[in-house]
Amino acid sequence: MNPQWEELLxxxxxxxxxxxxxxxxxxSEWTGHAPILExxxxxANIAQDEMGHAVMWLELLGQLSxxxxxxxxxFRDAGDYRNIQMVELPKGDWAFSMVRQYLFDAWExxxxxxxxxxxxxxxxxxxxxxxxxxxxxxxxxxxxxxxxGLGTEESHARxxxxxxxxxxxxxxxxxxxxxxxxxxxxxxxxxxxxxxKENWRGQVIAFFANCGLEIPKSRPEAPIDxxxxxxxxxxxxxxxxxxxxxxxxxxx
Amino acid sequence: xxxxxxxxxxxxxxxxxxxxxxxxxxxxxxxxxxxxGRLSVELTPTFTSCPAYHVMVAAxxxxxxxxxxxxLEVKTVLDPPWSSDWITDEGRAKLRAFGIxxxxxxxxxxxxxxxxxxxxxxCGSTNTEIKNPFGPTRCRSICFCKSCIQPFEWxxxx
Numbered sequence: 001m002n003p004q005w006e007e008l009l010x011x012x013x014x015x016x017x018x019x020x021x022x023x024x025x026x027x028s029e030w031t032g033h034a035p036i037l038e039x040x041x042x043x044a045n046i047a048q049d050e051m052g053h054a055v056m057w058l059e060l061l062g063q064l065s066x067x068x069x070x071x072x073x074x075f076r077d078a079g080d081y082r083n084i085q086m087v088e089l090p091k092g093d094w095a096f097s098m099v100r101q102y103l104f105d106a107w108e109x110x111x112x113x114x115x116x117x118x119x120x121x122x123x124x125x126x127x128x129x130x131x132x133x134x135x136x137x138x139x140x141x142x143x144x145x146x147x148x149g150l151g152t153e154e155s156h157a158r159x160x161x162x163x164x165x166x167x168x169x170x171x172x173x174x175x176x177x178x179x180x181x182x183x184x185x186x187x188x189x190x191x192x193x194x195x196x197k198e199n200w201r202g203q204v205i206a207f208f209a210n211c212g213l214e215i216p217k218s219r220p221e222a223p224i225d226x227x228x229x230x231x232x233x234x235x236x237x238x239x240x241x242x243x244x245x246x247x248x249x250x251x252x
Numbered sequence: 253x254x255x256x257x258x259x260x261x262x263x264x265x266x267x268x269x270x271x272x273x274x275x276x277x278x279x280x281x282x283x284x285x286x287x288x289g290r291l292s293v294e295l296t297p298t299f300t301s302c303p304a305y306h307v308m309v310a311a312x313x314x315x316x317x318x319x320x321x322x323x324l325e326v327k328t329v330l331d332p333p334w335s336s337d338w339i340t341d342e343g344r345a346k347l348r349a350f351g352i353x354x355x356x357x358x359x360x361x362x363x364x365x366x367x368x369x370x371x372x373x374x375c376g377s378t379n380t381e382i383k384n385p386f387g388p389t390r391c392r393s394i395c396f397c398k399s400c401i402q403p404f405e406w407x408x409x410x
Binding site: 038041044049128133139 | 300
Protein backbone atom coordinates (compact mmCIF):
# COMPACT_ATOMS: atom_id res chain seq x y z
CA MET A 1 0.00 0.00 0.00
CA ASN A 2 1.11 3.51 -0.77
CA PRO A 3 2.59 4.91 2.46
CA GLN A 4 0.96 8.28 1.91
CA TRP A 5 -2.48 6.68 1.97
CA GLU A 6 -1.62 4.79 5.09
CA GLU A 7 -0.79 7.93 6.97
CA LEU A 8 -3.88 9.78 5.77
CA LEU A 9 -6.17 6.84 6.42
CA UNK A 10 -4.66 6.38 9.87
CA UNK A 11 -5.63 9.97 10.67
CA UNK A 12 -9.19 9.31 9.50
CA UNK A 13 -9.39 6.15 11.55
CA UNK A 14 -8.12 7.97 14.61
CA UNK A 15 -11.03 10.38 14.31
CA UNK A 16 -13.50 7.50 13.89
CA UNK A 17 -12.05 5.66 16.89
CA UNK A 18 -12.21 8.72 19.10
CA UNK A 19 -15.77 9.65 18.07
CA UNK A 20 -17.03 6.16 18.93
CA UNK A 21 -15.02 5.90 22.12
CA UNK A 22 -15.98 9.26 23.57
CA UNK A 23 -19.63 8.94 22.56
CA UNK A 24 -19.71 5.42 24.02
CA UNK A 25 -18.30 6.76 27.27
CA UNK A 26 -20.83 9.59 27.44
CA UNK A 27 -23.68 7.17 26.70
CA SER A 28 -22.45 4.86 29.44
CA GLU A 29 -22.91 7.69 31.94
CA TRP A 30 -26.66 6.98 31.74
CA THR A 31 -26.20 3.45 33.01
CA GLY A 32 -28.16 3.29 36.24
CA HIS A 33 -29.68 6.73 35.58
CA ALA A 34 -31.84 6.34 32.45
CA PRO A 35 -35.52 7.34 32.79
CA ILE A 36 -36.83 3.76 32.74
CA LEU A 37 -35.24 0.35 33.28
CA GLU A 38 -35.70 -0.81 29.67
CA UNK A 39 -33.93 2.29 28.46
CA UNK A 40 -31.15 1.83 30.95
CA UNK A 41 -30.49 -1.56 29.36
CA UNK A 42 -30.91 -0.28 25.81
CA UNK A 43 -28.61 2.70 26.15
CA ALA A 44 -25.99 0.65 27.98
CA ASN A 45 -26.11 -1.75 25.02
CA ILE A 46 -25.67 1.11 22.58
CA ALA A 47 -22.73 2.44 24.61
CA GLN A 48 -21.17 -1.01 24.53
CA ASP A 49 -21.68 -1.21 20.77
CA GLU A 50 -19.96 2.13 20.21
CA MET A 51 -17.02 0.89 22.30
CA GLY A 52 -17.00 -2.31 20.23
CA HIS A 53 -16.91 -0.29 17.03
CA ALA A 54 -14.08 1.83 18.44
CA VAL A 55 -12.14 -1.38 19.13
CA MET A 56 -12.74 -2.56 15.59
CA TRP A 57 -11.42 0.66 14.06
CA LEU A 58 -8.56 0.65 16.58
CA GLU A 59 -7.46 -2.79 15.46
CA LEU A 60 -7.45 -1.63 11.88
CA LEU A 61 -5.54 1.50 12.91
CA GLY A 62 -3.08 -0.70 14.81
CA GLN A 63 -2.47 -2.78 11.70
CA LEU A 64 -1.88 0.33 9.60
CA SER A 65 0.23 2.33 12.01
CA UNK A 66 1.75 -0.36 14.21
CA UNK A 67 0.54 1.54 17.26
CA UNK A 68 -0.72 -0.26 20.33
CA UNK A 69 -4.50 0.19 20.76
CA UNK A 70 -4.30 0.27 24.58
CA UNK A 71 -1.64 2.99 24.52
CA UNK A 72 -3.73 5.02 22.11
CA UNK A 73 -6.81 4.90 24.30
CA UNK A 74 -5.38 5.12 27.79
CA PHE A 75 -2.19 7.13 27.43
CA ARG A 76 -3.09 9.89 25.02
CA ASP A 77 -3.96 13.29 26.47
CA ALA A 78 -6.94 15.42 25.45
CA GLY A 79 -4.83 17.48 23.03
CA ASP A 80 -4.02 14.34 21.05
CA TYR A 81 -7.61 13.15 20.81
CA ARG A 82 -9.30 13.66 17.43
CA ASN A 83 -12.99 13.29 18.25
CA ILE A 84 -15.49 15.95 17.30
CA GLN A 85 -16.70 18.26 20.04
CA MET A 86 -20.32 17.08 19.78
CA VAL A 87 -19.51 13.74 21.39
CA GLU A 88 -17.55 15.15 24.31
CA LEU A 89 -20.25 17.56 25.52
CA PRO A 90 -21.71 16.53 28.89
CA LYS A 91 -24.65 14.15 28.65
CA GLY A 92 -27.22 16.84 29.44
CA ASP A 93 -30.85 15.79 29.80
CA TRP A 94 -32.37 12.76 28.12
CA ALA A 95 -33.47 14.75 25.06
CA PHE A 96 -29.93 16.06 24.60
CA SER A 97 -28.40 12.59 24.69
CA MET A 98 -31.07 11.19 22.34
CA VAL A 99 -30.71 14.00 19.80
CA ARG A 100 -26.93 13.62 19.86
CA GLN A 101 -27.17 9.86 19.41
CA TYR A 102 -29.69 10.26 16.59
CA LEU A 103 -27.49 12.80 14.74
CA PHE A 104 -24.52 10.47 15.10
CA ASP A 105 -26.49 7.37 14.04
CA ALA A 106 -27.83 9.17 10.98
CA TRP A 107 -24.26 10.14 10.09
CA GLU A 108 -22.95 6.62 10.65
CA UNK A 109 -25.61 5.23 8.34
CA UNK A 110 -24.47 7.37 5.40
CA UNK A 111 -20.80 7.11 6.28
CA UNK A 112 -20.75 3.32 6.66
CA UNK A 113 -22.91 2.99 3.57
CA UNK A 114 -20.22 4.84 1.62
CA UNK A 115 -17.42 2.80 3.21
CA UNK A 116 -19.07 -0.38 1.89
CA UNK A 117 -17.75 0.76 -1.49
CA UNK A 118 -14.22 1.51 -0.28
CA UNK A 119 -11.40 0.14 -2.40
CA UNK A 120 -9.58 -0.80 0.82
CA UNK A 121 -10.91 -4.21 1.76
CA UNK A 122 -10.42 -4.16 5.57
CA UNK A 123 -12.39 -0.91 5.75
CA UNK A 124 -15.18 -2.41 3.67
CA UNK A 125 -15.31 -5.54 5.79
CA UNK A 126 -15.47 -3.65 9.08
CA UNK A 127 -18.14 -1.31 7.69
CA UNK A 128 -20.40 -4.17 6.61
CA UNK A 129 -20.14 -5.70 10.07
CA UNK A 130 -20.85 -2.46 11.93
CA UNK A 131 -23.68 -1.27 9.69
CA UNK A 132 -25.80 -4.29 10.66
CA UNK A 133 -25.58 -3.37 14.32
CA UNK A 134 -26.09 0.31 13.65
CA UNK A 135 -29.51 -0.33 12.13
CA UNK A 136 -30.69 -1.23 15.65
CA UNK A 137 -29.38 2.07 17.02
CA UNK A 138 -31.00 4.08 14.29
CA UNK A 139 -34.37 2.39 14.77
CA UNK A 140 -34.15 3.02 18.49
CA UNK A 141 -33.10 6.66 18.42
CA UNK A 142 -35.67 7.43 15.71
CA UNK A 143 -38.39 6.00 17.95
CA UNK A 144 -37.15 8.25 20.76
CA UNK A 145 -37.03 11.34 18.55
CA UNK A 146 -40.68 10.80 17.57
CA UNK A 147 -41.68 10.14 21.16
CA UNK A 148 -39.93 13.27 22.42
CA GLY A 149 -40.68 15.58 19.52
CA LEU A 150 -44.37 14.68 19.32
CA GLY A 151 -44.85 13.93 23.02
CA THR A 152 -45.63 16.54 25.65
CA GLU A 153 -45.01 20.24 25.49
CA GLU A 154 -42.03 19.80 27.76
CA SER A 155 -40.48 16.88 25.83
CA HIS A 156 -40.93 18.85 22.61
CA ALA A 157 -39.35 21.99 24.08
CA ARG A 158 -36.41 20.06 25.48
CA UNK A 159 -35.74 18.21 22.25
CA UNK A 160 -36.01 21.40 20.18
CA UNK A 161 -33.56 23.04 22.55
CA UNK A 162 -31.18 20.08 22.15
CA UNK A 163 -31.46 20.29 18.35
CA UNK A 164 -30.67 24.01 18.48
CA UNK A 165 -27.66 23.40 20.65
CA UNK A 166 -26.25 20.36 18.83
CA UNK A 167 -26.91 21.24 15.21
CA UNK A 168 -23.86 23.53 14.74
CA UNK A 169 -21.58 20.93 16.34
CA UNK A 170 -22.79 18.12 14.07
CA UNK A 171 -21.21 19.72 11.01
CA UNK A 172 -17.79 18.92 12.34
CA UNK A 173 -18.46 15.31 11.31
CA UNK A 174 -18.00 16.40 7.71
CA UNK A 175 -15.16 18.85 8.01
CA UNK A 176 -11.80 17.65 7.04
CA UNK A 177 -9.49 20.63 7.24
CA UNK A 178 -6.95 18.74 5.19
CA UNK A 179 -6.67 19.18 1.45
CA UNK A 180 -4.72 15.95 1.19
CA UNK A 181 -7.98 14.09 1.84
CA UNK A 182 -8.57 14.30 -1.89
CA UNK A 183 -5.99 11.57 -2.33
CA UNK A 184 -8.10 9.15 -0.30
CA UNK A 185 -11.21 10.12 -2.25
CA UNK A 186 -9.49 9.76 -5.61
CA UNK A 187 -8.18 6.34 -4.67
CA UNK A 188 -11.70 5.30 -3.70
CA UNK A 189 -10.57 4.54 -0.16
CA UNK A 190 -12.57 7.09 1.75
CA UNK A 191 -15.81 8.84 0.74
CA UNK A 192 -16.11 12.48 -0.23
CA UNK A 193 -17.45 14.12 2.92
CA UNK A 194 -19.23 16.92 1.10
CA UNK A 195 -21.43 14.43 -0.75
CA UNK A 196 -22.23 12.65 2.50
CA LYS A 197 -23.08 15.90 4.20
CA GLU A 198 -25.87 16.77 1.76
CA ASN A 199 -27.31 13.28 2.02
CA TRP A 200 -27.20 13.36 5.84
CA ARG A 201 -28.58 16.87 6.05
CA GLY A 202 -31.50 16.06 3.79
CA GLN A 203 -32.40 12.92 5.73
CA VAL A 204 -32.14 14.62 9.12
CA ILE A 205 -34.18 17.68 8.16
CA ALA A 206 -36.95 15.51 6.67
CA PHE A 207 -37.01 13.24 9.69
CA PHE A 208 -37.00 16.10 12.20
CA ALA A 209 -39.95 17.65 10.34
CA ASN A 210 -41.90 14.43 11.00
CA CYS A 211 -41.05 14.80 14.67
CA GLY A 212 -42.25 18.40 14.77
CA LEU A 213 -38.71 19.68 15.14
CA GLU A 214 -36.97 22.43 13.22
CA ILE A 215 -33.40 23.02 12.26
CA PRO A 216 -31.99 26.24 13.70
CA LYS A 217 -30.50 28.94 11.52
CA SER A 218 -27.28 28.98 13.53
CA ARG A 219 -24.26 27.51 11.87
CA PRO A 220 -20.72 27.24 13.11
CA GLU A 221 -18.87 30.49 12.49
CA ALA A 222 -15.78 28.70 11.32
CA PRO A 223 -14.90 25.05 10.81
CA ILE A 224 -13.69 23.46 14.02
CA ASP A 225 -10.51 21.44 13.76
CA UNK A 226 -10.53 17.97 15.31
CA UNK A 227 -7.51 19.03 17.37
CA UNK A 228 -9.61 21.59 19.21
CA UNK A 229 -11.61 20.51 22.20
CA UNK A 230 -13.95 21.94 24.80
CA UNK A 231 -13.10 22.00 28.49
CA UNK A 232 -15.23 18.86 28.89
CA UNK A 233 -12.88 16.36 27.27
CA UNK A 234 -10.04 16.35 29.81
CA UNK A 235 -12.24 15.44 32.82
CA UNK A 236 -13.89 12.68 30.76
CA UNK A 237 -10.50 11.24 29.84
CA UNK A 238 -9.22 11.44 33.38
CA UNK A 239 -12.07 9.12 34.38
CA UNK A 240 -11.74 6.86 31.34
CA UNK A 241 -7.97 6.50 31.78
CA UNK A 242 -7.71 6.52 35.55
CA UNK A 243 -7.39 2.81 36.22
CA UNK A 244 -4.96 2.13 33.38
CA UNK A 245 -2.75 5.01 34.49
CA UNK A 246 -2.68 3.91 38.12
CA UNK A 247 -0.39 1.11 37.07
CA UNK A 248 0.77 1.46 33.46
CA UNK A 249 2.71 -1.80 33.57
CA UNK A 250 -0.13 -3.95 34.88
CA UNK A 251 -1.04 -6.94 32.75
CA UNK A 252 -4.78 -7.39 32.16
CA UNK B 253 -7.10 -36.13 13.25
CA UNK B 254 -9.38 -35.11 10.40
CA UNK B 255 -11.21 -31.84 9.86
CA UNK B 256 -14.54 -33.48 10.64
CA UNK B 257 -13.13 -34.72 13.95
CA UNK B 258 -12.04 -31.17 14.76
CA UNK B 259 -15.59 -29.96 14.07
CA UNK B 260 -16.72 -32.60 16.53
CA UNK B 261 -14.22 -31.38 19.14
CA UNK B 262 -15.44 -27.82 18.80
CA UNK B 263 -18.92 -29.05 19.61
CA UNK B 264 -17.57 -29.21 23.20
CA UNK B 265 -16.95 -25.47 23.29
CA UNK B 266 -20.09 -23.76 24.53
CA UNK B 267 -21.23 -20.17 24.47
CA UNK B 268 -20.35 -19.05 28.03
CA UNK B 269 -23.45 -16.86 28.16
CA UNK B 270 -25.79 -19.52 26.74
CA UNK B 271 -24.17 -22.82 27.74
CA UNK B 272 -26.96 -24.80 26.08
CA UNK B 273 -25.48 -24.12 22.65
CA UNK B 274 -22.06 -24.82 21.15
CA UNK B 275 -20.01 -22.44 19.05
CA UNK B 276 -20.55 -24.60 15.97
CA UNK B 277 -24.32 -24.50 16.49
CA UNK B 278 -24.04 -20.74 16.96
CA UNK B 279 -22.46 -20.54 13.51
CA UNK B 280 -19.31 -18.66 14.51
CA UNK B 281 -16.84 -21.29 13.28
CA UNK B 282 -16.31 -20.28 9.67
CA UNK B 283 -13.51 -22.45 8.39
CA UNK B 284 -11.23 -25.28 9.47
CA UNK B 285 -8.19 -26.44 7.59
CA UNK B 286 -5.34 -28.81 8.32
CA UNK B 287 -2.25 -28.32 6.19
CA UNK B 288 1.14 -29.93 6.88
CA GLY B 289 0.03 -30.76 10.39
CA ARG B 290 -0.95 -27.19 11.07
CA LEU B 291 -4.52 -26.44 12.05
CA SER B 292 -6.07 -23.15 11.11
CA VAL B 293 -9.41 -22.08 12.56
CA GLU B 294 -11.44 -19.07 11.47
CA LEU B 295 -13.98 -17.64 13.88
CA THR B 296 -16.30 -14.67 13.56
CA PRO B 297 -17.95 -12.64 16.33
CA THR B 298 -21.75 -12.45 16.59
CA PHE B 299 -21.78 -8.80 17.68
CA THR B 300 -18.57 -6.74 17.60
CA SER B 301 -18.76 -5.82 21.28
CA CYS B 302 -19.70 -9.28 22.57
CA PRO B 303 -17.45 -9.87 25.61
CA ALA B 304 -18.07 -13.62 25.39
CA TYR B 305 -16.28 -13.76 22.04
CA HIS B 306 -12.80 -13.49 23.58
CA VAL B 307 -13.72 -16.20 26.06
CA MET B 308 -14.79 -18.44 23.19
CA VAL B 309 -11.59 -17.82 21.22
CA ALA B 310 -9.52 -18.75 24.28
CA ALA B 311 -11.70 -21.83 24.88
CA UNK B 312 -11.18 -22.99 21.28
CA UNK B 313 -7.41 -22.68 21.64
CA UNK B 314 -7.47 -24.55 24.93
CA UNK B 315 -9.69 -27.35 23.64
CA UNK B 316 -7.53 -27.88 20.56
CA UNK B 317 -4.23 -27.77 22.42
CA UNK B 318 -5.56 -30.31 24.90
CA UNK B 319 -6.30 -32.52 21.91
CA UNK B 320 -2.71 -32.36 20.74
CA UNK B 321 -2.72 -29.55 18.20
CA UNK B 322 0.46 -27.66 18.88
CA UNK B 323 0.67 -25.88 15.57
CA LEU B 324 -2.49 -23.89 15.79
CA GLU B 325 -3.74 -20.64 14.40
CA VAL B 326 -7.06 -19.21 15.52
CA LYS B 327 -8.00 -16.07 13.69
CA THR B 328 -10.97 -13.73 13.49
CA VAL B 329 -12.65 -13.06 10.17
CA LEU B 330 -15.36 -10.46 9.57
CA ASP B 331 -16.44 -11.18 6.04
CA PRO B 332 -19.20 -12.18 5.59
CA PRO B 333 -20.56 -10.74 8.85
CA TRP B 334 -22.32 -13.16 11.19
CA SER B 335 -26.04 -13.61 10.76
CA SER B 336 -28.48 -15.11 13.24
CA ASP B 337 -29.61 -17.22 10.27
CA TRP B 338 -26.39 -19.21 10.70
CA ILE B 339 -27.58 -20.72 13.99
CA THR B 340 -28.16 -24.35 13.07
CA ASP B 341 -31.47 -26.21 13.39
CA GLU B 342 -30.05 -28.17 16.35
CA GLY B 343 -28.93 -24.90 17.90
CA ARG B 344 -32.41 -23.44 17.48
CA ALA B 345 -34.04 -26.43 19.14
CA LYS B 346 -31.56 -26.24 22.05
CA LEU B 347 -32.12 -22.50 22.52
CA ARG B 348 -35.88 -22.98 22.72
CA ALA B 349 -35.49 -25.87 25.16
CA PHE B 350 -33.22 -23.59 27.25
CA GLY B 351 -35.98 -20.94 27.32
CA ILE B 352 -34.71 -18.53 24.68
CA UNK B 353 -36.97 -17.87 21.72
CA UNK B 354 -35.66 -17.72 18.17
CA UNK B 355 -37.70 -16.96 15.08
CA UNK B 356 -37.62 -18.52 11.64
CA UNK B 357 -34.64 -17.48 9.53
CA UNK B 358 -35.14 -13.89 8.37
CA UNK B 359 -33.27 -14.33 5.07
CA UNK B 360 -32.34 -10.67 5.06
CA UNK B 361 -35.70 -9.25 6.10
CA UNK B 362 -34.83 -7.98 9.58
CA UNK B 363 -37.72 -5.49 9.66
CA UNK B 364 -40.21 -8.24 8.87
CA UNK B 365 -38.70 -10.43 11.55
CA UNK B 366 -39.08 -7.66 14.14
CA UNK B 367 -42.78 -7.47 13.36
CA UNK B 368 -43.16 -11.06 14.51
CA UNK B 369 -44.92 -13.28 15.24
CA UNK B 370 -42.60 -14.36 18.05
CA UNK B 371 -43.49 -17.62 19.75
CA UNK B 372 -43.11 -17.80 23.53
CA UNK B 373 -40.52 -20.49 24.37
CA UNK B 374 -42.58 -21.57 27.39
CA CYS B 375 -46.14 -21.90 26.10
CA GLY B 376 -45.76 -21.48 22.35
CA SER B 377 -48.26 -18.60 22.17
CA THR B 378 -47.60 -15.88 19.63
CA ASN B 379 -49.57 -13.37 21.69
CA THR B 380 -46.26 -11.72 22.56
CA GLU B 381 -44.53 -8.37 22.20
CA ILE B 382 -40.99 -7.00 22.13
CA LYS B 383 -40.50 -4.98 25.30
CA ASN B 384 -36.98 -3.93 24.47
CA PRO B 385 -34.93 -4.68 21.37
CA PHE B 386 -31.88 -4.56 23.65
CA GLY B 387 -31.43 -7.19 26.31
CA PRO B 388 -29.02 -8.71 28.82
CA THR B 389 -26.51 -9.57 26.11
CA ARG B 390 -25.87 -8.02 22.72
CA CYS B 391 -27.62 -10.84 20.87
CA ARG B 392 -30.90 -10.95 22.81
CA SER B 393 -34.05 -8.85 23.04
CA ILE B 394 -36.54 -8.81 25.91
CA CYS B 395 -40.09 -9.94 25.10
CA PHE B 396 -43.26 -10.59 27.04
CA CYS B 397 -45.84 -13.34 26.61
CA LYS B 398 -49.35 -12.09 27.22
CA SER B 399 -50.71 -15.65 27.35
CA CYS B 400 -48.57 -17.11 30.10
CA ILE B 401 -47.69 -13.69 31.61
CA GLN B 402 -43.95 -14.32 31.44
CA PRO B 403 -41.06 -12.27 30.21
CA PHE B 404 -38.66 -14.13 27.93
CA GLU B 405 -35.65 -13.47 25.75
CA TRP B 406 -35.47 -13.70 22.00
CA UNK B 407 -32.45 -13.97 19.73
CA UNK B 408 -32.16 -10.64 17.94
CA UNK B 409 -32.37 -11.07 14.17
CA UNK B 410 -29.09 -9.92 12.64
